[in-house]
Amino acid sequence: MKFNHLIRFTPIYQSRVWGGRRMETLLGAALPDATTPFGEAWTVCDRPEAPSVTADGVTLHELWTNHREAVFGKTLLKSTSPTFPLLMKILDACDDLSIQVHPPASMAEELKGEPKTEMWYIAHADPGAKIYAGLKPGATRADFETALLNGTVADVVHVIEARTGDCLFIPSGRVHAIGAGLLIYEIQQNSDTTYRVFDWNRVGLDGKPRALHVQESMQSIDFTDFEPGVQQVQSNGxxxxxxxxxxxxxxxxxxxxxxxxxxxxxxxxxxxxxxxxxxxxxxxxxxxxxxxxxxxxxxxxxxxxxxxxxxxxx
Missing domain, CATH: 2.60.120.10 (Jelly Rolls)
Structure with missing residues (x-):
């Protein structure tokens, strides 16, 4: 097999209660149907539940397993990861996502999850769109627990006014949520572990409240993480x-x-x-x-x- 051209994969679209149709209207994507709110396109993914596949039927996992040096180079031959280490997505948030956290490496095994550090690049932001990330200055674990009881978690989470072209880094342990009105490119560790701590008291596409993971979230949240800002672009990009x-x-x-x-x-x-x-x-x-x-x-x-x-x- 020769690799003398770019390798492209067919996107895998995921319906979400907070999703929409802007991958179609803003990016010209051919979505699978005409009405479903699609919240995610998994564009580069080496996971068994959603494997990226080329038009010729070759999976990313096959490339990583059988053609490592030719496709990924000699330097990645030493990687011990059984799968390609990254997962790349496009997210269309037409409603606020749940306030959530991903487990840090120190807790993931105990919680039976996978650690996930990620970053967001905002490709489109509606006027007034927001990102929730980290805690407001001075907010304590006790404040957070009280807010959980009162249904006011958003009041203790730091809010950033989102703009097209902004980038935010989300290390494992940082409480966060993507707000409505954002189209985001997400680059992350190859993990699908997310603990929802607050979901705005809404129901899912099946009409039932979505599961929360309060205990796991409270073990994962970094309660010293206050008021993070957007990334500054360095001179080399x-x-x-x-x-x-x-x-x-x-x-x-x-x-x-x-x-x-x-x-x-x-x-x-x-x-x-x-x-x-x-x-x-x-x-x-x-x-x-x-x-x-x-x-x-x-x-x-x-x-x-x-x-x-x-x-x-x-």
């Missing part, structure tokens, strides 16, 4: 550089990495052409390690075209 992923936002004509290096491109606005393949906003593509330099040249359609470069650190 870096948004987040942590032990799990490195993400940059870029524009202008340039090479997507060097031969021998693997990365993922996610277009957040406009269009770009890479090695003869045109990608538009909402498209993700894996750049295989064996791709030669000429085929790595990114040509943006115009000055408004931007994309994320996503790497697994080595």
């Amino acid at each position: 870096t948004l987040v550089n942590c032990e799990y992923f490195n993400v940059k936002v870029l524009s202008g004509s340039k090479l997507a990495g060097i031969p021998g290096e693997s990365l993922t491109i996610a277009v957040v606005s406009g269009k770009i052409t890479v090695g003869g393949t045109t990608l538009k906003a909402g498209d993700f593509a894996l750049v295989p390690a064996t791709l030669a330099s000429p085929s790595r040249l990114v040509k943006p359609a115009d000055a408004e075209s931007q994309w994320l470069e996503i790497r697994v650190p080595v």
Whole structure:
């Protein structure tokens, strides 16, 4: 099998009570039906319940397991992860998501979950849209417990006015929620463990209240995490550089990495052409390690075209 071109996967759409249709209206996605509120598109995923598959029927898991060096490069050969370490999504929040937390590595095994650190890039924000992240200054565990009893959890969680182009880092243990009116690109550890601590007293698509995980949440929340801010873009485009992923936002004509290096491109606005393949906003593509330099040249359609470069650190 030769890997001399970009590798693309078919998105896996997930219905959510808080979802909508903006992946269709803003990104031109072909959603599976005409009425379901789709909240998530899993665009790069190596999980058994939702495996990413190419148009030729090759799964991301097969690439990671059987073609590691050719697709992901020599540096990732030493990875002991049984699956590709990252999960990438697009989220369409037309209603507030639950206030939630992901377990830190120190607690995940005890809670029978998987740790999850993630980041959000806001591709579209309606006027007045909000993000909830961390605690308000001075809020204590006791304050949080009282707010749980009173149904006022949002009053002790820090609120950020969201703007298109903002990026927020969400380490495991940070209480958070995506507010209504946001279209977000999410890059995260390959985990699907989420503990809901408050769900705005609403019901799910089946008409029943969704399950809460208050005990697990209270064990996971970092009660010293106050008033986090958005990420500042570094001079080289870096948004987040942590032990799990490195993400940059870029524009202008340039090479997507060097031969021998693997990365993922996610277009957040406009269009770009890479090695003869045109990608538009909402498209993700894996750049295989064996791709030669000429085929790595990114040509943006115009000055408004931007994309994320996503790497697994080595």
